[in-house]
Amino acid sequence: MTIKIFVTGTGIISAIGNNEREVLESVKTGKSGIGISKLLQTIYSKEIPVGEVQCNNKELSDLAKISNKLPNSRTSLLGIIAAKEAVLNAGIKDINEYRTGLISATTIGGMDKSEHFYRNFRKDKTKGKLRYISTHDCGESTQKIAKELNIHGFYTTINTACSSSANAVMLGARLIRNGFADRIIAGGTDALCLFTLNGFNSLMILDHNLCKPFDETRNGLNIGEGAGYIVMESEDCIKKSGKLPLAELTGYGNACDAYHQTASSPEGEGAYLAMSKAFASGDIKPEMIDYINAHGTGTTNNDLSEGIALQRIFGNNVPYFSSTKSATGHTLGASGGIQAVLSIMAIRNKIIFQSLNFNQQMKELTICPVQQRIDNFNVKHVLSNSFGFGGNNTSLIFSAV
Amino acid sequence: MEIFIKGTNSISPAGNFGNITHVPEIKFIDGLLKYYSCVEPVYKEIINPVLLRRMSRTMKISIVSAMLCLKDAGVEIPDAIIAGTGMGCVEDSDKFLSLLIENEERMLNPTPFIYSTHNTISSQIAIMLKCHGYNSTYAGRGACFETSILDALMLLSDGNASNVLVGAYDELIANQIRILYRMGLFRETKESNSNEISGNHPGEGAAFFVLSAKPSGKDYAKISGMSVFSENEPLSESITGFLKKHFISFENINSVMFGNLHNNIQSGFYKKIVTLFPAFTNLLWFKHLCGEYMTSSAFALWLGANCLKTQQIPEIAFLRKTNNLPAKNMLIINNLSGNQFAIFLLTK
Known part of the structure; x- marks a missing residue:
C-alpha cells in the first residue's frame, strides 16, 4: 500500500501578507497586492x-529573526520567514x-545581490x-534556510x-x-529583481496594468x-506524534x-499530461476535484493552453477554478509553494478563492474563472497547477483529512 | 536498489577516456588565472548546424554530451530527463545581467534571458527528442547531481521509467573565474612544491548517463549505493555505516576515488578517510583531470564507470597504486560545496 503523505504545517509570505493569517484575510477580502514598486529600484x-512584499x-x-549584518539575499529572507512559519505551525520542537530534509526551490537565488555586485564589477x-556575489547560486538560500531551521539531514x-516549488x-x-x-519541508522562494523584471519585459509578457487571468483581453x-x-x-510520523x-x-x-x-503548446499537451x-x-479522479488553483499567469499563451488542457481533462464539468496570481503576482519559483499553501487554506477554511480582474469570456474556451469568493463550500480536493519555461509542468492534488 | 549504467558520455577538460594519460592543458585568464577548459568535439558532425547556431557554449557541451550518451546506450527517447547544475547557464546570465546594467534596463534582447534559466538543458533535450516524460533540474551548491541520481533511482524503483537520462553540467566563463580567484578559492601563484600536482583550478564539464533498473548485458557498471551526508554527521561513522548498509567491507573495496584537490592527501577533509582503508586499497583522484566545480561528481562517476567497464584505470588517476586486482568495487567520495559530501558505490 502506498504510504500516505500528510501536511502538518504551512508558511507563506507574499504581496498580500507576511504570514498565513494576513494572507487569509487578504484573499477573503479580495485584496490585490499588485501595484507600483516601492522597494525595487527600476x-x-x-x-x-x-x-511586492511590503517590507524592506x-x-x-526582523521577521526572520536573523541578523541584518550579513548580506542575506531577499530570496533567503523570504524563504527563512515562510519556512520558519511552516515549521512553527507544524508544532515541531x-x-x-x-529524519528531516529540506527541498527548496528558487529560480534567481541571490540575483538581487549579484545586480549590486555587477554594477561595480562590470x-x-x-x-x-x-x-x-557569494549569494548568487540557487543553493545559497537553501543552505541558509537549512541552517536557520537547524536541519542536519538532506x-x-x-x-x-x-x-520549481511544485516539483x-x-x-x-x-x-x-x-x-x-520521515519528514520534508518543501517549497520555494523568489524575490523581485531587475533580472527577472527586465527578462519578462524583454519578452513582452508583462501586463502594464493589473493582470487578467483567463480574460479575453488579458495582456x-x-x-x-x-x-x-x-x-x-x-503516516508513521503522525502516528507517533499524534499530530492532527x-x-x-x-x-x-x-x-x-x-x-x-518559452511558449506552451496550443493543445496544452504538457499541462494535460501533468494533470493526468x-x-x-493516487485515488483521486477528476470528478472529485472541487477547486483548481490554476497556473493562470495572465499571458495570452498560458491561459489558452492551460484552459484547453483543463477542458480536455474535465470535459464539460470543469470545476471551480481561479488564479491567485491575480492577487499575489507570479512569484516564479515560489509560486508552486505559495499555491500549495493557498490550496490547503481553501480546504481548511471552506473557501473558493476568486480570480481578480476577470471581465470578458475567452472566445476559445467555454469556461471562466470564479469571480466572487464562495464561502462555506466543502472543499475536499484541490488541484494546483504550476507550469514553467521549457515546458516543465507539474500538478499537485491536496485533499481534506 | 541497484541501477545499471547502460551508457555514458562526458565532455570534459580530460577528453575521451582512452586519452586520459596526462593532466589537461592549463589555460589562463588575464594572463595569470589558471583554469581547465573542456576538450570540445566537432559539433556539426553530431548535431544539426541550424540548431547549433542558436546554442550557447554550455548548451552545445551539455546537449551533445546527452545525445552521445543516449547513442552509447542505444536509447532513442528516455522515459525521463534529469539534470544537475551548480551555476546553470552562466554565459547567458552574465550577458543579460551585464546588458541590463549597461543599457539601464532599456533595449534588451530577450534571448540570453530565455536561455539563462537553469532548466534550459533538460528542457532543450526534451524539446529536441519530443520527450514528454518526467523532467527536472537540480541547481546550486551541494548535492545537485546526487539528487538527480536519487530522483532517477526512485523513478526506476517505482517502475515509472525504464531508461532515465541523468546528467550534470557546469560551464566556466572569464568573469566567473575572476570572481572565484578573488574569493580566494583558488591560488594564483605557482605551486610551492614542484612534486605537487594540483587539481585546484576552476574546471567545467558535462557528463550524462542512461540509467536502467534492468541489466542490458553491456552495462558499464552498477550504482549499488549512493548517499549524501551533511558535515554535521561524523565522517568515519558515516562511511562505515554506508558500507555496512550495502553489506560490503573496507577490504572488498579495490579502489576508492577521492575529490581531493592536491596529490598530497595527508591534509584536510580526506586525511581522516584514507586511514579507514587497508593499505592494499588503490587510492584514486580525479579533480586534476577536470578541475573543481559544483558538479564534478558527475565526471568522477563517468571516470569510475569507464574504469569498471574497461577494467583499466588510467595511471594518471592513481594517488596510491597498491593492487592490480580486477576492478570490482569502487567507492567515490567527494566533498561538495555547501557543507555536504557524497559517496557512490560502483560495482562491476
Missing part, C-alpha cells in the same frame, strides 16, 4: 506593476527528532563586494523555472514514500515575490510539454 516602477530587507530580517574586475535545491513538494513526497526521509503577467513552504510527514494533519497530498504529476523554450499523471498517481 526605471519601470511607474509603468509596470509588481507584487531590514524589516524582513526538535527538527532532527525524525567596469572594474577588482571591484564589487564579494559577499554580494537538503537540495530545484530550479525548473516557474514549476520540490513532489520530490519531498517521493523521498518520504521511498523511505529516504500578460504581473511579476511578484514571496515564499511558500509546507511540512510533509509520513492539515491536509493530505494525494497526487502529483510531472511532465514536459517538449514544445518550446497526478490523477493516475
Whole structure:
C-alpha cells in the first residue's frame, strides 16, 4: 500500500501578507497586492506593476529573526520567514527528532545581490563586494534556510523555472514514500529583481496594468515575490506524534510539454499530461476535484493552453477554478509553494478563492474563472497547477483529512 | 536498489577516456588565472548546424554530451530527463545581467534571458527528442547531481521509467573565474612544491548517463549505493555505516576515488578517510583531470564507470597504486560545496 503523505504545517509570505493569517484575510477580502514598486529600484516602477512584499530587507530580517549584518539575499529572507512559519505551525520542537530534509526551490537565488555586485564589477574586475556575489547560486538560500531551521539531514535545491516549488513538494513526497526521509519541508522562494523584471519585459509578457487571468483581453503577467513552504510527514510520523494533519497530498504529476523554450503548446499537451499523471498517481479522479488553483499567469499563451488542457481533462464539468496570481503576482519559483499553501487554506477554511480582474469570456474556451469568493463550500480536493519555461509542468492534488 | 549504467558520455577538460594519460592543458585568464577548459568535439558532425547556431557554449557541451550518451546506450527517447547544475547557464546570465546594467534596463534582447534559466538543458533535450516524460533540474551548491541520481533511482524503483537520462553540467566563463580567484578559492601563484600536482583550478564539464533498473548485458557498471551526508554527521561513522548498509567491507573495496584537490592527501577533509582503508586499497583522484566545480561528481562517476567497464584505470588517476586486482568495487567520495559530501558505490 502506498504510504500516505500528510501536511502538518504551512508558511507563506507574499504581496498580500507576511504570514498565513494576513494572507487569509487578504484573499477573503479580495485584496490585490499588485501595484507600483516601492522597494525595487527600476526605471519601470511607474509603468509596470509588481507584487511586492511590503517590507524592506531590514524589516524582513526582523521577521526572520536573523541578523541584518550579513548580506542575506531577499530570496533567503523570504524563504527563512515562510519556512520558519511552516515549521512553527507544524508544532515541531526538535527538527532532527525524525529524519528531516529540506527541498527548496528558487529560480534567481541571490540575483538581487549579484545586480549590486555587477554594477561595480562590470567596469572594474577588482571591484564589487564579494559577499554580494557569494549569494548568487540557487543553493545559497537553501543552505541558509537549512541552517536557520537547524536541519542536519538532506537538503537540495530545484530550479525548473516557474514549476520549481511544485516539483520540490513532489520530490519531498517521493523521498518520504521511498523511505529516504520521515519528514520534508518543501517549497520555494523568489524575490523581485531587475533580472527577472527586465527578462519578462524583454519578452513582452508583462501586463502594464493589473493582470487578467483567463480574460479575453488579458495582456500578460504581473511579476511578484514571496515564499511558500509546507511540512510533509509520513503516516508513521503522525502516528507517533499524534499530530492532527492539515491536509493530505494525494497526487502529483510531472511532465514536459517538449514544445518550446518559452511558449506552451496550443493543445496544452504538457499541462494535460501533468494533470493526468497526478490523477493516475493516487485515488483521486477528476470528478472529485472541487477547486483548481490554476497556473493562470495572465499571458495570452498560458491561459489558452492551460484552459484547453483543463477542458480536455474535465470535459464539460470543469470545476471551480481561479488564479491567485491575480492577487499575489507570479512569484516564479515560489509560486508552486505559495499555491500549495493557498490550496490547503481553501480546504481548511471552506473557501473558493476568486480570480481578480476577470471581465470578458475567452472566445476559445467555454469556461471562466470564479469571480466572487464562495464561502462555506466543502472543499475536499484541490488541484494546483504550476507550469514553467521549457515546458516543465507539474500538478499537485491536496485533499481534506 | 541497484541501477545499471547502460551508457555514458562526458565532455570534459580530460577528453575521451582512452586519452586520459596526462593532466589537461592549463589555460589562463588575464594572463595569470589558471583554469581547465573542456576538450570540445566537432559539433556539426553530431548535431544539426541550424540548431547549433542558436546554442550557447554550455548548451552545445551539455546537449551533445546527452545525445552521445543516449547513442552509447542505444536509447532513442528516455522515459525521463534529469539534470544537475551548480551555476546553470552562466554565459547567458552574465550577458543579460551585464546588458541590463549597461543599457539601464532599456533595449534588451530577450534571448540570453530565455536561455539563462537553469532548466534550459533538460528542457532543450526534451524539446529536441519530443520527450514528454518526467523532467527536472537540480541547481546550486551541494548535492545537485546526487539528487538527480536519487530522483532517477526512485523513478526506476517505482517502475515509472525504464531508461532515465541523468546528467550534470557546469560551464566556466572569464568573469566567473575572476570572481572565484578573488574569493580566494583558488591560488594564483605557482605551486610551492614542484612534486605537487594540483587539481585546484576552476574546471567545467558535462557528463550524462542512461540509467536502467534492468541489466542490458553491456552495462558499464552498477550504482549499488549512493548517499549524501551533511558535515554535521561524523565522517568515519558515516562511511562505515554506508558500507555496512550495502553489506560490503573496507577490504572488498579495490579502489576508492577521492575529490581531493592536491596529490598530497595527508591534509584536510580526506586525511581522516584514507586511514579507514587497508593499505592494499588503490587510492584514486580525479579533480586534476577536470578541475573543481559544483558538479564534478558527475565526471568522477563517468571516470569510475569507464574504469569498471574497461577494467583499466588510467595511471594518471592513481594517488596510491597498491593492487592490480580486477576492478570490482569502487567507492567515490567527494566533498561538495555547501557543507555536504557524497559517496557512490560502483560495482562491476
